[in-house]
Amino acid sequence: MRQQTRSWNIQRQTPASLLELSKQYNAILRGWWNYYGAFYKTVMRKVFSHFDLKLQRWARQKYKPLAGHKRRSVDWLNRMKKACPSLFVHWHVYGNEFRLGNGSRMS
Incomplete structure (x- = not known):
C-alpha cells in the first residue's frame, strides 16, 4: 500500500x-480501510x-x-483536518490531529 501511495507522486500534483x-x-483509501x-x-x-506525510x-x-x-505544513494539514474532517476517510476514522512516529500529537 505504501508503494502504491509512493507511485501516485502526490507531491507533483x-x-x-x-x-x-x-x-x-x-475511494482507494476507503477500500483499503474496509478490507484491511x-x-x-x-x-x-x-x-x-x-499518506498524510x-x-x-x-x-x-x-x-x-x-x-x-515542515512544521508549518503539519499545522496546515491539521487545520484542514479540523475544517473538513470528512474530506478523507482516515481523517474521519482516526481523528483530526497528525501524530508523530513516537505517538505524540501535534496540534
Missing part, C-alpha cells in the same frame, strides 16, 4: 486542489500516516509560504 486529491484517492481495517488497524494507521509534502510544493517548513 500541485495544480490539483485538496478537494480534487480527495476525489481521486478517497477490520484486522490490521495499526498497520492502517501507519499507511494513513504515510505525502499531503504535507504536496502542500510544501504547492504553497510557497510552506516551502521548506
Whole structure:
C-alpha cells in the first residue's frame, strides 16, 4: 500500500486542489480501510500516516509560504483536518490531529 501511495507522486500534483486529491484517492483509501481495517488497524494507521506525510509534502510544493517548513505544513494539514474532517476517510476514522512516529500529537 505504501508503494502504491509512493507511485501516485502526490507531491507533483500541485495544480490539483485538496478537494480534487480527495476525489481521486478517497475511494482507494476507503477500500483499503474496509478490507484491511477490520484486522490490521495499526498497520492502517501507519499507511494513513504515510499518506498524510505525502499531503504535507504536496502542500510544501504547492504553497510557497510552506516551502521548506515542515512544521508549518503539519499545522496546515491539521487545520484542514479540523475544517473538513470528512474530506478523507482516515481523517474521519482516526481523528483530526497528525501524530508523530513516537505517538505524540501535534496540534
